[in-house]
Amino acid sequence: MTYVRTDISLALSGCKALLFDLDNTLVNTEIHHIRALSLALQEKLGYSFTFADSQEYIGITSTEMSRRILARVGRTDVQAEELSQRKHELVMQAFSAQPYPGVREFLRAQQGQRRLAIGSNSPREFVLSCLQRCGLLDCFCPIVSRGEVTSPKPAPDIFLRAAELLGVQPAECLVFEDSAAGLAAAQAGGFATVLVLNPGNPLPDPLPEAIPMLTWPQLLRAS
Incomplete structure (x- = not known):
């Protein structure tokens, strides 16, 4: 396999919009x-x-x-939706995180040059709260979450909806992701992708071929 690890200047110069996953791409939310x-x-x-x-x-x-x-565990007395809702309540109560180093600077550098959007598998309430607490809410419009589409990632619906709201084609966008499901979603929708390498995040398995793989400091330098 061939991986482009350091230079995405050409990809950035040719796109009108940047679409970002949230969890563990922009902000280290996994532990929460x-x-x-x-x-x-x-x-x-x-x-x-x-x-x-x-x-x-x-x-x-x-x-x-x-x-x-x-x-x-063989439990049928509890519903998945009930468990997920309780988890959501708990994470909203205790959430406290900051963007990865370089994220704020990269986003500010891109504002005014390109449209920026969020495409997240998380509930909208969490996405908005997370971005607000991190001081990033004003960077993104639109913000598309899992509740606004028929199928979440790895289906392409979230990113396709974001592109539709932006009024651009998938080929005019660049998607920033950290997971195999997110990369699969973007590529299924016809979007070019960047795999963001953040501290502590495992590499997706399997890795798609020939995609840029960079840290936020590297992305900032490339911008």
């Missing part, structure tokens, strides 16, 4: 989601859930993750 889910599972099921357990569920929605966990 895992902690909240662990508390919800302990509360509802008496089930112990660790960070290591969470790694097999990267890139899927909380409801789907809850559904798989319930199937694994």
Whole structure:
């Protein structure tokens, strides 16, 4: 496989809009989601859930993750939606995170040059709250979350809806993602992609071929 690791200047120069995933792409939210889910599972099921357990569920929605966990432990007395909602309540109560180093500077450098949008598998309430707390809410319009489309990632619906609202074609966009599901969603919709490398994030498996893979400091220098 061939990976373009350092230079995306050409890709940036040819696009009208940048579409961003939120969780673990712009902001390190994973630990907060895992902690909240662990508390919800302990509360509802008496089930112990660790960070290591969470790694097999990267890139899927909380409801789907809850559904798989319930199937694994053989519990039918609790609904996946109920568990996911409790996890959402807990993460909203305790959430505190900041953007990865370089994110703010990169976004500010791009504002005025290109349209910026969010395409996230998280609930809209969480996305808006997270962006507001991080001081990034004014950077993005539109903001598309999982509740506004028929199918979440890895289906392309979220990114296609964002492009539609922006009035641009997928070929005129560049998508920034961290997960296999997100990359698959973007590529299924005909979008060019960038794999953002953040500290502590595992590489997606499998890795798509010939895509830029960069950290935020590298992206900032390229902009």
